[in-house]
Amino acid sequence: MARTTKAKEARDVRASLALLWGEQDRPTRGPKPSLTPHRIAESAVALADAEGLEAVSMNKVAGTFGVSAMALYRYVPGKAELVELMIEAVLAERPDLSAAGDGWRPRLTEWARRSWGVYQAHPWLLAATAMRRQAMGPHQLDWLDAALAALEPTGLTAAQRHQVFLLVVGLIRNLAQQLLDFDEEQDQEWNRLTGELLDRHADRFPALTRAVAAGAFGPAAEDPLTFGLDRILDGVQTLIDREGPGAG
Amino acid sequence: MARTTKAKEARDVRASLALLWGEQDRPTRGPKPSLTPHRIAESAVALADAEGLEAVSMNKVAGTFGVSAMALYRYVPGKAELVELMIEAVLAERPDLSAAGDGWRPRLTEWARRSWGVYQAHPWLLAATAMRRQAMGPHQLDWLDAALAALEPTGLTAAQRHQVFLLVVGLIRNLAQQLLDFDEEQDQEWNRLTGELLDRHADRFPALTRAVAAGAFGPAAEDPLTFGLDRILDGVQTLIDREGPGAG
């Protein structure tokens, strides 16, 4: 059973990559296809933007073209691959960091801001990329390459640069998660109910009670992206300062 | 429709909280209940530990008790609430940070290590807590309180301490995500296939090509938790140093 699954997945990776990198042989015989993987992905993106990723079912996507769900399977091996195409579609243009200045820090900051912009425009991207990715398309690699290029002047080892990249991606994904969680009305309800509970159990949660009283959970004074990025990059700078003299 | 959903959710929050905080009136009449919410949650946790969160269906959980799926609805309002109980079950004991030493940094580090331990023991926790949380149980608040307590000696504002807390939680959740993504066999397959692609497109991804050549994607030399935590907390230390003189 595990064996069958593994084998099927291996086949899927190849199919996925061919699809993502546009290395498909388009057939000549038979009726003209009315769709393309690209158009399907675009429509799915529009649907996800409007109603969330959970609204993206094969049926609904097919419905936007007036065809049956099964018609999509002529263009896309399955839903997982469709989601991968959606990710690629949304990362379409490679981020240009040259306007940000010359240092590694302004460039990586710019990369983070652009990345954050994509997550804000397409909140479903978080859930989409959380599904176990087996294949990366060219646009995903574009973004990865841009971030790694920004980190080259740090003088850190390749492994360290990769780790830093993961930290920054992680920060952005966490903010995206917080963005998803946030709902004005629900937030007030949460504060009200949790406030009641804290009143009744102040002795059990002393630090939390003090934090709430001090307004720690009110509207954030500082932009969370700026705050998080400043902390992480300050930490990276400390690492550079520490390694630099010893290594050079 | 949105209105109905909202109203239903509001009712659910109250029900959830009552369940999570054990503020249920247990009835006297009728047949003795054969189950409890707690036992159901424990069984669901065991199932999720063994087969993942997606294997936790009402049917399967009920099956472990030899009852029908609908029987569970006598104890738990729905699946969302069951998942919340699972989270509470897994955060059962409040983290004791006193052994870690006296500074904010060793304490927060200890908190992070314990938190990471929970995510390692229960990889499904990531997905479970990613679902929009509407209510927090006492154990979740215990953990929050412990982290905020550790941060009090920093001298940062309450809002800043909250932000730092979110950064640390985020780090751990990202590592948990990376743990989920990782699969030895699949990783090798990925490296092989992506390597092929990079050979063919080295000019498009120069920094990535160099990074791969330098072994950035090989087995990590340093523990990612230590690396990430050191970076973030170094950054926090920088903030403390910067604010301290001006504020004091």
Place this chain on the structure above:
DNA sequence: AGCTCACTGCTGATGGCATAAACAGTTTAG
């Protein structure tokens, strides 16, 4: 002792999902 009714657990149905299988219609290469 017996009645009532809250409470338990059950069966069966609904509507959603991805996708497998088999089939009918269309176009082009030989």
Place this chain on the structure above:
DNA sequence: CTAAACTGTTTATGCCATCAGCAGTGAGCT
């Protein structure tokens, strides 16, 4: 002009959460 290749369809399978309604149970009251 035929056969192969290709497109889109209908139908069906097996999951899933959850609603509605039914039968049995047993504590508390009369």
